[in-house]
Amino acid sequence: MAQNKKIMELNSVEVWDGNYANAQALRQAGVDVLSAYPITPSTGTVEGYASLHANGYVDGEVVIVESEHAAMSGCIGAAAAGARVATATASQGLALMIETLYQASGMRMPIVLCLVNRALAAPLNVNGDHSDLYLTSQTGWISLDSCNPQEAYDLTLCAFKIGEHKDVRLPVISNQDGFMTSHTAQNVSPLSDEIAGKFIGDYLEVNSMLNFDKPVTHGVQTESDWHMEHKAKQNDAMMKSVTVIEEIFKEFEQLTGRKYNMIEQYKLDDADIVIVCLGTTYETAQIAVDNMREKGIKAAVLMPRVFRPTQIEKLASMLANAKAVVCMDRSAPGGQLGQLFQDISSALINTPARPLMSDIIYGLGGRDMTVVELEEICEIAQEEVNNGKLNGTIQRWVGVRGPELKYFNVEGK
Amino acid sequence: MAQHNEVVTSLYKSKDNFENSIWDMGWDEVMPGACVNSFVGDIDHTVVNVQPEDRNIAETNSMHKYVGDWRVVKPVWNVDLCIDCQNCWLYCPDTSIISRDKEMVGIDYDHCKGCGICSEVCPTNPKSLVMFNETIKNEDALTQWPEKKKKGE
Numbered sequence: 260m261a262q263n264k265k266i267m268e269l270n271s272v273e274v275w276d277g278n279y280a281n282a283q284a285l286r287q288a289g290v291d292v293l294s295a296y297p298i299t300p301s302t303g304t305v306e307g308y309a310s311l312h313a314n315g316y317v318d319g320e321v322v323i324v325e326s327e328h329a330a331m332s333g334c335i336g337a338a339a340a341g342a343r344v345a346t347a348t349a350s351q352g353l354a355l356m357i358e359t360l361y362q363a364s365g366m367r368m369p370i371v372l373c374l375v376n377r378a379l380a381a382p383l384n385v386n387g388d389h390s391d392l393y394l395t396s397q398t399g400w401i402s403l404d405s406c407n408p409q410e411a412y413d414l415t416l417c418a419f420k421i422g423e424h425k426d427v428r429l430p431v432i433s434n435q436d437g438f439m440t441s442h443t444a445q446n447v448s449p450l451s452d453e454i455a456g457k458f459i460g461d462y463l464e465v466n467s468m469l470n471f472d473k474p475v476t477h478g479v480q481t482e483s484d485w486h487m488e489h490k491a492k493q494n495d496a497m498m499k500s501v502t503v504i505e506e507i508f509k510e511f512e513q514l515t516g517r518k519y520n521m522i523e524q525y526k527l528d529d530a531d532i533v534i535v536c537l538g539t540t541y542e543t544a545q546i547a548v549d550n551m552r553e554k555g556i557k558a559a560v561l562m563p564r565v566f567r568p569t570q571i572e573k574l575a576s577m578l579a580n581a582k583a584v585v586c587m588d589r590s591a592p593g594g595q596l597g598q599l600f601q602d603i604s605s606a607l608i609n610t611p612a613r614p615l616m617s618d619i620i621y622g623l624g625g626r627d628m629t630v631v632e633l634e635e636i637c638e639i640a641q642e643e644v645n646n647g648k649l650n651g652t653i654q655r656w657v658g659v660r661g662p663e664l665k666y667f668n669v670e671g672k
Numbered sequence: 673m674a675q676h677n678e679v680v681t682s683l684y685k686s687k688d689n690f691e692n693s694i695w696d697m698g699w700d701e702v703m704p705g706a707c708v709n710s711f712v713g714d715i716d717h718t719v720v721n722v723q724p725e726d727r728n729i730a731e732t733n734s735m736h737k738y739v740g741d742w743r744v745v746k747p748v749w750n751v752d753l754c755i756d757c758q759n760c761w762l763y764c765p766d767t768s769i770i771s772r773d774k775e776m777v778g779i780d781y782d783h784c785k786g787c788g789i790c791s792e793v794c795p796t797n798p799k800s801l802v803m804f805n806e807t808i809k810n811e812d813a814l815t816q817w818p819e820k821k822k823k824g825e
Binding site: 368 | 694698700703705711715733734
């Protein structure tokens with residue numbers, strides 16, 4: 260892997276949407292192979308990168324394939340050969356890609372997937388929610404989440420460095436919200452090509468198929484005799500990636516002054532009410548938290564920056580003093596409590612902390628989550644704290660027309 | 673393994689021949705991913721000129737994987753009829769026809785799946801490779817060999 264021969268002069272501040280921020284990060288990473296099948300709202304990532312490629316800014320290959328399943332398969336093949344590879348997708352594309360996501364992580368291929376979060380059909384919907392993000396939760400991919408184009412750019416760059424680290428060697432997803440981030444042009448401060456290239460570093464080949472001195476077989480079959488050892492090793496790398504991610508975030512901060520934490524929080528220190536959410540809602544919730552504080556309600560908001568591996572220990576210590584934790588799940592729960600609720604409650608189950616835990620289903624298919632609605636959510640949580648118990652049920656749907664939807668009676672009724 | 677001659681049997685080593693056998697490895701020692709070594713250590717590019725039995729084949733190489741029980745019919749080789757044309761060697765999808773110096777030496781029954789392609793492409797009359805039921809002994813099969821076919825048969 261070498262730097263692209265042609266350098267692109269960037270301004271210290273560019274106006275990019277989340278997709279183009281991804282495309283620029285992929286260009287600066289010196290991706291050898293991008294194998295993709297564009298899908299709304301991630302099309303701009305592939306289109307932007309293909310345009311940079313067509314204009315001679317990229318030395319690598321762009322392979323436009325016939326499906327998302329083929330896109331990830333192409334990535335796996337190129338990665339096994341020994342290349343730095345990336346792709347982008349969303350929603351149905353991700354769903355079609357699922358089988359190969361497990362292949363990629365199981366084969367320990369440090370592929371970067373720019374996932375632009377979008378609802379899953381039916382009904383068909385191109386707008387943002389976290390159905391596809393949640394669908395990746397057990398695929399063995401490290402999953403990073405961003406709230407705006409700047410973060411999308413930064414985290415896509417970091418994704419290469421994290422995944423390719425010798426102690427990790429796992430694929431990484433760089434998430435951003437469909438349209439809210441992907442199509443909203445904002446100020447982005449990019450690194451120069453040289454600094455970005457130096458930050459990510461040269462691609463480290465591990466057992467690559469094009470190393471003819473040491474022939475290896477990739478994608479082998481292991482039955483009951485060896486499967487468990489290989490999966491144990493893979494999962495152990497995932498668990499130990501936490502240290503590497505922290506180191507890389509630290510290095511990135513020293514380089515740019517932009518600080519990323521495993522778990523982001525806003526005004527958590529003295530908070531009674533903690534909203535937990537992912538993506539752009541984190542930024543909206545900060546405004547709601549400020550408004551609540553003016554009304555004397557000690558609210559805070561928390562966002563897992565690293566969605567996978569789950570930060571159980573950190574969540575447990577950060578939420579030790581919360582009186583109510585409201586998990587905001589932006590995905591139809593399928594008869595369950597939402598994924599964030601499950602993650603947060605499993606972090607707290609063995610601790611002395613017993614906050615009131617509730618689950619809000621919101622924002623499906625791009626339905627807005629407004630500051631006013633978030634304030635109402637905080638006020639209800641404060642009421643519940645005052646009463647010392649949840650108001651009947653654990654799960655509540657917010658922002659949906661029709662009769663109130665509440666599920667999972669807290670008293671077991 | 674009636675038709676395994678010394679060359680064929682020498683391809684297989686028991687796990688006792690390997691230092692650090694994979695059977696003694698824990699999860700922390702296996703290679704990352706779904707990846708295994710084909711050879712022990714680095715190889716010389718001239719390995720193509722070395723016969724398989726002389727290559728330093730790794731324990732994890734599929735050479736050591738027995739898949740003979742996938743087969744329900746097997747090819748039996750009649751050395752007296754064989755003209756060493758190498759058609760079977762060329763067409764076998766599992767490199768299970770063993771030849772040395774352009775002379776057939778046997779069938780690798782550990783890896784042959786019984787597809788019958790070798791018999792199909794065999795040009796002699798009668799064929800030198802004939803498919804028999806797996807349960808028939810090779811020496812019995814040789815006594816039941818088909819007759820030479822006449823023109824038009």
